[in-house]
Amino acid sequence: MNTCPELEVLFADLAQGSGPALDHAQGCEVCSAVLAEHASLEQELFRLSDPLPPSGFVPSVMAKVAIAPVPVRRELWTGLTVLTAAVGALVIGIVSRPGAAAHFGVSVATAARTSMALVDGLGHAVGPVWHFAGLPITTAVFVTLMLSLFGLKKLAGAPALASLKVTP
Amino acid sequence: MLTDEAQPLPWKADVLAARRGDRGAFEALVRSVQRPVYGLCVRLLANEAEASEVAQEAFLRAYQNLDKYDEGRPFDLWVIAITRNLCLDVLRRRGRAATDDVDEMHDTLPSPDHSALDRAIAREEQRTLEGALATLSVDDREVIALYYVQKRTTKQIAEVMGCAPGTIMARLFRAREKLRKQMKQEEQS
Numbered sequence: 001m002n003t004c005p006e007l008e009v010l011f012a013d014l015a016q017g018s019g020p021a022l023d024h025a026q027g028c029e030v031c032s033a034v035l036a037e038h039a040s041l042e043q044e045l046f047r048l049s050d051p052l053p054p055s056g057f058v059p060s061v062m063a064k065v066a067i068a069p070v071p072v073r074r075e076l077w078t079g080l081t082v083l084t085a086a087v088g089a090l091v092i093g094i095v096s097r098p099g100a101a102a103h104f105g106v107s108v109a110t111a112a113r114t115s116m117a118l119v120d121g122l123g124h125a126v127g128p129v130w131h132f133a134g135l136p137i138t139t140a141v142f143v144t145l146m147l148s149l150f151g152l153k154k155l156a157g158a159p160a161l162a163s164l165k166v167t168p
Numbered sequence: 169m170l171t172d173e174a175q176p177l178p179w180k181a182d183v184l185a186a187r188r189g190d191r192g193a194f195e196a197l198v199r200s201v202q203r204p205v206y207g208l209c210v211r212l213l214a215n216e217a218e219a220s221e222v223a224q225e226a227f228l229r230a231y232q233n234l235d236k237y238d239e240g241r242p243f244d245l246w247v248i249a250i251t252r253n254l255c256l257d258v259l260r261r262r263g264r265a266a267t268d269d270v271d272e273m274h275d276t277l278p279s280p281d282h283s284a285l286d287r288a289i290a291r292e293e294q295r296t297l298e299g300a301l302a303t304l305s306v307d308d309r310e311v312i313a314l315y316y317v318q319k320r321t322t323k324q325i326a327e328v329m330g331c332a333p334g335t336i337m338a339r340l341f342r343a344r345e346k347l348r349k350q351m352k353q354e355e356q357s
Contacts (some may be wrong), residue, residue: 007341007345008338008341008342012340015337024351037348037350038344038345041317041344041347041348041351042344043317044294044297045297045312045316045317045321045344045347046316047294048294048297048298048316048317049207049317050203050204050206050207050208050210050313050317050318051207051210051216052203052206053180053202053203053206053220053223054216054220057202057206057223057224058198058202060197060224061195061198061202061218061224061227061228062191062194062195062198064224064227064228065194065228065231066191068228068231068232069232129295138299149227149244
């Protein structure tokens with residue numbers, strides 16, 4: 001009668017370092033031979049190594065990286081950095097010059113007042129124009145918007161990810 | 169058995185620099201992990217040209233997702249996980265898990281034996297082993313490649329494959345047993 005344990009049990013014991021299956025293997029020629037074969041196979045497997053990538057592998061990767069769109073978050077960070085620097089420079093400019101803050105406040109108030117007058121004037125102007133040329137204006141705005149969106153999509157749509165030829 | 173050791177983070181500075189747009193730093197990262205990435209592709213896809221394409225794609229995805237990478241974790245394992253997913257996608261697209269058109273892997277390193285005869289014997293043994301390895305399923309080749317060839321720990325492999333380390337041990341054993349039987353069969357024939 002064959003009393004040898006299942007190989008899986010034997011190797012579970014081997015991994016733990018002790019167990020009834022391992023005790024059995026010490027006195028069993030068949031199990032000892034299997035263990036020895038596995039040990040020898042492991043030695044051979046550990047001697048294998050990864051193949052070297054083809055020459056020009058790294059330049060190919062870097063060429064793909066060069067044409068890949070910049071990750072969005074990095075662009076956002078760059079934009080925020082530029083904005084912070086610009087605002088910082090403005091604040092420093094205002095604070096460092098005597099009377100500059102007052103002059104800046106007056107300028108902002110004047111600009112706000114002018115803008116309000118401009119918005120009011122535009123509101124009065126748009127009414128008659130819209131009355132006479134509503135459809136052409138809507139069409140022109142729609143076409144411009146669509147063309148812009150299409151252009152943006154073309155710019156942002158990465159060719160890199162889609163360019164992978166994975167099928168032989 | 170391989171042990172888990174606290175590893176330094178040699179890639180951290182390069183990752184941070186690459187995130188700021190330094191392509192030289194990213195190139196250094198590619199150079200440092202290109203071999204295991206390409207090696208895994210070759211073993212899983214069994215086609216050198218395809219392996220090269222997929223490995224390049226893996227690096228490109230890594231570059232585009234650098235912001236999502238947690239620099240406290242090993243960079244190589246992160247790229248290996250991306251690579252593995254891409255390879256599995258390709259295999260799924262191929263519609264077959266086991267491949268039969270195995271390219272010969274001529275770049276495997278010889279073992280550090282001394283005499284020319286020893287080296288020749290070792291090379292022949294390695295070729296036999298590679299041949300037997302190529303007959304295994306993708307799942308089996310994967311654990312063997314990561315554990316024995318790339319010398320990863322079961323914990324690291326479990327991290328890459330998204331399962332428990334105990335599962336990896338069981339899969340390793342089963343893969344090795346299949347390999348042993350395959351080699352025995354080849355010896356007899």
